[in-house]
Amino acid sequence: EVQLVESGGGLVKPGRSLTLSCTASGFTIRDYAMSWFRQAPGKGLEWVGSIRAKAYGGTTEYAASVKDRVVISRDDSKSVAYLQMNFLKTEDTALFYCTRDHGDANHFDSWGQGTLVSVSS
Amino acid sequence: DIQMTQSPSSVSASVGDRVTITCRASQAIINWLAWYQQKPGKAPKVLIYAASTLQGGVPSRFSGSGSGTDFTLTISSLQPEDFATYYCQQGYSFPRTFGQGTKVEVK
Numbered sequence: 001e002v003q004l005v006e007s008g009g010g011l012v013k014p015g016r017s018l019t020l021s022c023t024a025s026g027f028t029i030r031d032y033a034m035s036w037f038r039q040a041p042g043k044g045l046e047w048v049g050s051i052r053a054k055a056y057g058g059t060t061e062y063a064a065s066v067k068d069r070v071v072i073s074r075d076d077s078k079s080v081a082y083l084q085m086n087f088l089k090t091e092d093t094a095l096f097y098c099t100r101d102h103g104d105a106n107h108f109d110s111w112g113q114g115t116l117v118s119v120s121s
Numbered sequence: 122d123i124q125m126t127q128s129p130s131s132v133s134a135s136v137g138d139r140v141t142i143t144c145r146a147s148q149a150i151i152n153w154l155a156w157y158q159q160k161p162g163k164a165p166k167v168l169i170y171a172a173s174t175l176q177g178g179v180p181s182r183f184s185g186s187g188s189g190t191d192f193t194l195t196i197s198s199l200q201p202e203d204f205a206t207y208y209c210q211q212g213y214s215f216p217r218t219f220g221q222g223t224k225v226e227v228k
Contacts, residue, residue, distance in 0.1 A: 044220075106212030
């Protein structure tokens with residue numbers, strides 16, 4: 001069974017950094033692109049960024065709204081994808097999801113349960 | 122960026138009703154369109170991808186159609202477990218973008 005478990009969320013002050021982890025099981029993570037999304041309270045889904053499989057260069061794509069502040073990486077040996085967020089703002093408060101991607105992040109066929117990031121002083 | 126516009130924003134329906142949700146892309150995306158269902162407190166779940174391909178395990182009462190800029194999600198006979206919010210998403214170009222969501226509510 002495909003399973004994705006996000007961790008690393010919590011309460012953080014504005015301007016600080018945070019790294020989220022997405023631990024995968026039930027499939028071989030190196031064969032897939034992985035993505036991160038966020039959903040602010042009561043709002044819709046927002047794509048944050050994606051990382052391709054190493055076979056496709058392991059390159060990344062980011063949303064313009066976060067591009068200068070986030071880094072997505074992966075450690076296939078540990079079956080983990082990461083989202084590092086820097087210079088956090090109050091408007092970054094959201095539930096963050098990771099996904100297993102179909103193709104070049106064309107659609108997202110498995111989602112974790114999410115980890116909550118609250119940015120507040 | 123490609124803008125995705127769903128309509129309606131909400132729909133009130135009864136069990137057994139046929140429900141149709143539309144999604145319009147600001148430019149042609151061929152058939153790179155997926156539909157997701159999200160229930161309160163839960164992660165989204167993909168229902169349909171490539172505009173009309175049913176994800177494994179999804180009931181056949183869900184169907185998708187369209188190409189280019191105009192797409193439709195249809196629930197042929199609404200079931201109690203289908204009350205949720207539905208999102209469309211384009212997978213044609215980066216950044217990946219979603220519609221604003223359509224909430225299917227109890228009438």
